[in-house]
Structure formats: C-alpha cells, structure tokens
Amino acid sequence: MTIAARILQITDLHLRDDPRGHLRGAITLETLTACLAETANQAPFDAILVTGDLVQDEPAGYRHLQRLLDQSTAPVLCLPGNHDDAGRLSDAFSAYPFQTCGHLTIGPWVAIGLDSTVPGQDGGALSDTELSRLDATLNRYADRPAIVALHHPPVTLGSRWLDTLGLADSERFWSVIDRHSNVRAVLFGHAHQAHESRRGLIQILGAPATSAQFLPGSDDFAIDDRPPGWRVLNLSPDGQLTTSIGWLSAY
Numbered sequence: 384m385t386i387a388a389r390i391l392q393i394t395d396l397h398l399r400d401d402p403r404g405h406l407r408g409a410i411t412l413e414t415l416t417a418c419l420a421e422t423a424n425q426a427p428f429d430a431i432l433v434t435g436d437l438v439q440d441e442p443a444g445y446r447h448l449q450r451l452l453d454q455s456t457a458p459v460l461c462l463p464g465n466h467d468d469a470g471r472l473s474d475a476f477s478a479y480p481f482q483t484c485g486h487l488t489i490g491p492w493v494a495i496g497l498d499s500t501v502p503g504q505d506g507g508a509l510s511d512t513e514l515s516r517l518d519a520t521l522n523r524y525a526d527r528p529a530i531v532a533l534h535h536p537p538v539t540l541g542s543r544w545l546d547t548l549g550l551a552d553s554e555r556f557w558s559v560i561d562r563h564s565n566v567r568a569v570l571f572g573h574a575h576q577a578h579e580s581r582r583g584l585i586q587i588l589g590a591p592a593t594s595a596q597f598l599p600g601s602d603d604f605a606i607d608d609r610p611p612g613w614r615v616l617n618l619s620p621d622g623q624l625t626t627s628i629g630w631l632s633a634y
C-alpha cells in the first residue's frame with residue numbers, strides 16, 4: 384500500500400500539575416514522555432491526534448504537553464475528555480502546532496475532531512451543534528477520505544461498567560456518519576485499551592492510554608497490567624487505512 388500520510392494517536396494522558404503525579408501506578412508525565420520518545424523512532428508523522436483526558440482534573444497539567452510538543456512539525460489536534468476542562472484546554476491548545484477540535488486536512492485525507500464531553504459527567508454525548516458541524520464538514524470534504532475522532536466510544540466494548548460511560552445516543556452519531564460515504568475510520572479514547580471493529584467500510588478504533596490500562600472485557604472496573612501505548616495509522620492516497628498499536632517496551 385502506498386502511504387500518503389501517517390497519524391499518531393495518543394490518548395488518556397491524565398497529566399497532573401505535579402510532574403511526579405501518578406494515576407493507578409503510572410507516573411503519567413514519565414509514561415507520556417517515554418511513549419513520545421519511542422514513537423519518535425516511527426516518525427515522521429503528518430498529524431498527532433490527542434483524543435482526550437489530557438489531564439486528570441488538573442488543567443495546570445496542560446503545560447507539560449505544551450512543552451513536549453510545541454516544537455512538533457506536525458499539527459497536533461487535541462480533543463477534550465471527561466477529565467479535561469474544555470475551556471481551559473481550548474485556551475491552552477489554540478496556537479500552532481496545536482488546535483482544539485475543528486478539522487485538519489492531512490495529505491489527501493481529512494480528520495474531524497469532536498467534543499463529546501458533558502460537563503460534570505463521565506459519560507459523553509454530542510450536542511446538536513457538534514453533530515451539525517460533523518455533517519457539514521463531511522459534506523465540505525466529500526471528495527476526501529475522512530477520519531472522525533472523539534473521546535467517548537460510540538460502540539459498546541463488552542465491559543459492563545465502561546459501557547455505561549460511553550457515547551449516549553450513539554445512533555444519532557451513526558445516522559450522520561451513514562449519510563456520507565467517505566468516512567473510513569472512527570477513533571476514540573476513554574477506554575484505556577486497544578479496540579478494533581468495523582461498520583461496513585469504517586474501521587472503529589480505540590487506542591491504549593499513555594498512562595494506565597483498563598482490563599478489557601471486565602464487568603467491573605479493573606486495571607490491566609499492559610504497558611502504556613499508542614496507535615499509528617497509515618493512510619493511502621485512495622482511502623485505504625492500515626493501523627497498528629505500539630506498547631511501551633521499556634516499562
């Protein structure tokens with residue numbers, strides 16, 4: 384497959400104000416830094432997508448990601464998760480290479496970033512405004528293969544506790560997607576685990592966290608001992624997509 388562009392997805396960084404701050408055993412700035420160092424071996428990337436929970440309820444943590452990526456030659460599209468402050472995130476990540484939500488053209492593709500957060504809730508939902516923007520952007524770029532990214536999974540994952548905290552009214556999301564023929568992938572975070580499924584031509588992809596993982600398939604909340612990770616996507620000029628997960632080797 385000819386590769387026209389490559390994307391790095393990182394998610395669920397859960398950074399704290401304190402550089403030594405941790406989440407369920409992971410010192411989150413350390414694990415993120417190690418993931419970025421290891422992904423540098425697979426660079427260059429044409430875009431970096433950061434699919435939510437950049438911080439663990441501490442917006443002072445945004446400065447760590449700014450510092451790590453402010454020299455990035457690739458644009459960095461950031462989305463809020465339930466542990467972010469959407470307003471503070473948008474303020475922190477508005478100048479190049481950063482942007483919050485919106486969309487990016489990446490080679491012959493387009494990537495659209497949605498805000499699925501609901502203030503005060505762990506579960507997600509898409510507002511009418513976001514659904515309209517998705518529809519309009521897919522129309523505008525109907526001649527480009529498209530990737531749609533959001534924090535909350537728009538599918539169930541077979542994990543009882545986590546499936547109560549996904550995207551509410553996901554059928555409204557899919558009804559917009561189904562009106563267009565150019566969507567090739569839907570990317571999400573939130574689940575702290577790798578996921579791959581399909582809906583027709585669309586690959587539905589979840590990535591592991593750069594922090595701690597959740598145990599796949601568990602009815603109740605449980606931590607998995609898999610290492611921090613990320614996802615890489617290879618995009619062809621004609622709308623094909625191959626993807627792989629990376630796991631931090633030195634952990």
Ligand SMILES: [Fe+2]
Nearest residue numbers: 395436464573
């Ligand atoms: Fe998270």
